[in-house]
Amino acid sequence: MGVNLPRKELFDVPEGVIYLDGNSLGVLPKGAAERAQKTITEEWGGQLIKAWNTAGWMALPQLVGDRIGELIGAPAGSVATGDTLSIKVYQALAAAIKMRPDRKVILSDNGNFPSDLYMAEGLIKTLDQGYELRAPAPEDVAEAITEEVAVVMLTQVDYRSGRMHDMNAITKRAHEVGAVMIWDLAHSAGALQVDMAGSNAEFAVGCTYKYLNGGPGAPAFIYVRPDIVDNIEPALSGWLGHDVPFAMELNYRPASATERMRVGTPPILQLGVLQEALKAWDGVDMGDLRAASQRLSDLFIKEVEARCPMLTLASPRDANTRGSQVSFAFEHGYAAMQAIIDRGVIGDFRAPNIMRFGFTPLYLDDADIVAAAKIIEDVMTNEHWRAEKYNVRSRVT
């Protein structure tokens, strides 16, 4: 048994806000500001260059990687942190295709987050060796895994619908045909029970600013299966992935294990805040978390459907095939979401018509869900969203 959920006391959420967007940017953990002060004033200001040793900056990426590893079922040393998720996708993909040199197909799905597909496109163009990216509908992926496929690259939870791939079944299918498996855990880490080791997938990547509450632009992570990592020649072979960075050798020699997937100088300020944020996971049982997530999501669907007939559920109804978010389709979804946000219930909108709500059991309880549903009902039924101000698009939604 883990600690009781939620743990609202560990977070600062503004008064009057019900935050259903932790799947996009997690809330502020209480220790974050103090940690940033310490990093800046005591460490950078006080210890200057020496802080790489004296304040433990050199060790920080690995410590944070190991902590994330615990949350996704990955052994110590198998997760490296740094860069952005897009960069980590590129690293995984570049390594994976080299493992199947006789195959030219990269298989993803059209519900994958666009940046993952874009990074694949960029790699394919850069290589210019006849690779092909296939992106069928998510439900057609399993049967598209054929012996032509070098790499299957999927985001476990669809960023729009919340639809969840069966990680073990898809990985097994990929391996049956000899393909390499990459999972993007952007909407999984801190949201689901993930068992990377048990899945047997070769690679996983993810970000830390969503369910892990690392803050805006927090560093990403990459997992490489321990039995294959020693054969990986990193495409992005930066000095901090070198076996002995400060020997300043002229030639690259990869560091041991997943450390080789590090690239450049780590973002210490953001890593420190992330490390602080991860403390909120101490003692949390991921089974409890998943149960709470499903309870909150089911309750939200029930409440919203009962109150808002104009909204169409765009997520799987079965909680076992859904991540920790619920989406509704609505023609005027952009305007409606702006009006709802104006009332203190924060979700977000994804083109073309998806109103998206995320559920974060660390800082949400049943009462929040019911209160949110009532506000959504008021906005939808009284058509507050028709106000002109809600129909002017800003760049980010």
Place this chain on the structure above:
Amino acid sequence: MGVNLPRKELFDVPEGVIYLDGNSLGVLPKGAAERAQKTITEEWGGQLIKAWNTAGWMALPQLVGDRIGELIGAPAGSVATGDTLSIKVYQALAAAIKMRPDRKVILSDNGNFPSDLYMAEGLIKTLDQGYELRAPAPEDVAEAITEEVAVVMLTQVDYRSGRMHDMNAITKRAHEVGAVMIWDLAHSAGALQVDMAGSNAEFAVGCTYKYLNGGPGAPAFIYVRPDIVDNIEPALSGWLGHDVPFAMELNYRPASATERMRVGTPPILQLGVLQEALKAWDGVDMGDLRAASQRLSDLFIKEVEARCPMLTLASPRDANTRGSQVSFAFEHGYAAMQAIIDRGVIGDFRAPNIMRFGFTPLYLDDADIVAAAKIIEDVMTNEHWRAEKYNVRSRVT
């Protein structure tokens, strides 16, 4: 005429420290801690996901890029920020080689920072198309620029010796033989008068945690010459380099100008601190800065040579061919530097035998230089560095 230098009042340097390592990690600007607090507490904590618009996070990378552009003679819109310097090297190199598809040689030098060479190695292995990396001695580069060369990739100021390449002459030579030019400005931005537009080089990359005082792991930057950028197909084609990131299109379409060289979600916390740090450059005339840098460096050489005959100058004696650092070779350089640091004069050591001192006119004056030289003299002549504790190597030096 610019503001008077130094501007010590803008920085927090610990009492009793003479910091000659701003070429590795710049000191703490006074506004940094407060800015981080604002980003964390008011923006992340108070505005949550909305802060991407309301706090201006979306615009931050470009604003910071434009400010850096002013310091390196690059027009607005031609500099993008984010990621690490190694990633930016990869982006520039991957783009540059596509511009000369009939050539297979990448030319650098063996005084380049190892990570630049490692990234080239990684790209070459990943492409597996017969590319070759050549790295002659820095003084032999000019004559190694032949018509076989696709790309010349150099760091302007040698990280060990401080030796400076003639940017305009080398660029001109590269263009004469039809090669593409990439400059790494790691030790140039904020240290020298740089005129990217005037140089006519196609690409430049750099970091911001050295002379620009952005803090540990501050984001990097990349410059692309405006007349060629529209033809660049980025290898690292992430969603924030897409023309319309939030349209969530399935296919990549590059954003206009250098914005296309952005990749993933920007590190907002570090970018905010960097933006704050860059305020120290307001009103600074880069000619004044270079003059002060040369005066400080010349004074240091004169003082140290007069006091420490056991140290051998490892930097060019002519200030016009030297960056903003001075290096001395000494067999026991590692131990000697530790002993000097223990006395409050902070430089650093680079394998195999280089004691390195950087000069940052924003926060150093002549009196600092003379005081530092006296302390170095005491450590060297009394052989304090022979103490056993100084001869045990830690990982980072």
